[in-house]
Amino acid sequence: MSKIALCWFRRDLRLHDNAALYHALKSGHKVLPIFIFDREILDKLQDKKDRRVEFIHQALSGMQEELVSIGSSLSVHYGKPSEIFPMLLEQYEVAEIYTNHDYELYANERDNMIKEYAMTENVAFHTFKDQAIFEKNEVLSGAGTPYTVFTPYSRKWKEKVNEFYLKSYPTEEYFQNFLTVKPSEIPTLASMGFEAIGMKFPSKEVRELIVKNYAEKRDFPAIMGTTRLSVHLRFGTISIRELARKAQGLSETWLNELIWRDFYFNILHHFPHIGKGQAFRIQYDAMQWRNNEDEFQKWCQGKTGYPIVDAGMRELNTTGFMHNRVRMIVASFLTKHLLIDWRWGEAYFAQKLLDFDFSANNGGWQWASGSGCDAAPYFRVFNPTLQTQKFDKQLEYIKTWIPELNSFDYPQPIVNHEFARNRVLEAYKVALGKGD
Numbered sequence: 001m002s003k004i005a006l007c008w009f010r011r012d013l014r015l016h017d018n019a020a021l022y023h024a025l026k027s028g029h030k031v032l033p034i035f036i037f038d039r040e041i042l043d044k045l046q047d048k049k050d051r052r053v054e055f056i057h058q059a060l061s062g063m064q065e066e067l068v069s070i071g072s073s074l075s076v077h078y079g080k081p082s083e084i085f086p087m088l089l090e091q092y093e094v095a096e097i098y099t100n101h102d103y104e105l106y107a108n109e110r111d112n113m114i115k116e117y118a119m120t121e122n123v124a125f126h127t128f129k130d131q132a133i134f135e136k137n138e139v140l141s142g143a144g145t146p147y148t149v150f151t152p153y154s155r156k157w158k159e160k161v162n163e164f165y166l167k168s169y170p171t172e173e174y175f176q177n178f179l180t181v182k183p184s185e186i187p188t189l190a191s192m193g194f195e196a197i198g199m200k201f202p203s204k205e206v207r208e209l210i211v212k213n214y215a216e217k218r219d220f221p222a223i224m225g226t227t228r229l230s231v232h233l234r235f236g237t238i239s240i241r242e243l244a245r246k247a248q249g250l251s252e253t254w255l256n257e258l259i260w261r262d263f264y265f266n267i268l269h270h271f272p273h274i275g276k277g278q279a280f281r282i283q284y285d286a287m288q289w290r291n292n293e294d295e296f297q298k299w300c301q302g303k304t305g306y307p308i309v310d311a312g313m314r315e316l317n318t319t320g321f322m323h324n325r326v327r328m329i330v331a332s333f334l335t336k337h338l339l340i341d342w343r344w345g346e347a348y349f350a351q352k353l354l355d356f357d358f359s360a361n362n363g364g365w366q367w368a369s370g371s372g373c374d375a376a377p378y379f380r381v382f383n384p385t386l387q388t389q390k391f392d393k394q395l396e397y398i399k400t401w402i403p404e405l406n407s408f409d410y411p412q413p414i415v416n417h418e419f420a421r422n423r424v425l426e427a428y429k430v431a432l433g434k435g436d
Contacts, residue, residue, distance in 0.1 A: 010107075
């Protein structure tokens with residue numbers, strides 16, 4: 001029996017322009033593509049109608065269709081990687097395992113464990129850069145240190161980028177190297193304890209008009225001014241290289257948003273303490289939060305009495321999406337107006353966001369609370385009323401999500417803005433030793 005290579009898909013759910021798959025298909029071995037619904041992750045999900053699991057399932061079904069049409073099949077498993085790999089190595093003569101880098105704490109631990117196991121079985125384990133344009137130590141300052149501020153990082157990123165980094169991997173030229181196998185079933189959502197809600201997910205088509213007008217329209221939540229591609233980037237159903245190539249010709253502002261992803265991966269790699277629940281700026285961990293449970297619940301449910309905040313939270317709860325400008329407003333409100341620990345908000349977003357990505361989510365929350373690497377200063381407190389006047393003047397977005405806006409059913413504001421502002425500034429001064 002000839003030895004084969006396994007290509008392990010995780011955050012890269014596509015057969016085209018995929019680094020690990022390209023190298024696997026060129027390895028000289030026939031390639032079996034595999035995916036593991038990882039119980040180490042799934043068992044922690046409380047919501048059994050989790051949209052992300054449904055999205056992954058749909059993406060795998062699309063890949064399977066393509067593979068079956070060329071005489072191969074995905075091998076999809078439900079379990080823990082530490083249990084699945086010994087089973088696969090028993091079933092097949094495996095020479096090599098190919099996969100793409102992941103940057104999160106659990107993912108690194110998991111990959112190291114599988115790599116060590118593979119070595120004991122004389123199986124080579126190869127990983128590749130795929131979900132970022134630049135990673136780890138590829139963009140450093142002149143002194144060889146990691147950037148902790150976005151603007152100089154992005155400048156260096158743009159200086160370094162060229163056609164080589166943005167080139168697609170032509171995987172389709174080697175599709176004949178997939179292992180010929182009978183189609184195997186993908187486990188159903190129900191068999192894994194999950195339930196489909198039949199959600200219509202955003203298209204992965206890059207709408208050029210939206211990208212061209214992105215700088216002017218991206219801050220207005222009532223209009224379709226953003227691409228909604230974040231979920232596709234999160235699960236790799238679209239290639240970052242393809243998007244960066246498009247962005248270069250269409251919109252510097254949109255390109256910057258893609259660079260922010262790389263920047264936050266870079267921060268997580270160089271400052272792993274943020275993956276363990278600590279503030280990037282450690283001194284901010286001295287902050288005394290109020291952490292009022294009742295107020296937190298009202299924030300979660302969109303019942304704070306601040307319409308722009310409530311609209312955002314209701315949009316999130318209903319769709320798994322929240323407009324980026326509104327993410328900043330609701331995060332500022334939770335941390336600054338209610339004096340609730342940013343980690344509470346970070347965890348809630350982690351449960352609800354379809355495009356949840358640890359590094360970007362953590363970066364956004366720490367930005368809002370003032371404790372992050374490239375943060376809004378602690379004394380910047382968004383005024384929800386002014387934000388509404390600027391970005392939803394006609395209340396179109398708000399009325400979409402709060403039909404009861406002008407009725408007695410809508411709650412009074414949970415806290416007075418001026419009072420909250422003074423209270424949080426005082427709390428920060430005490431925590432950071434900036435008192436008189």
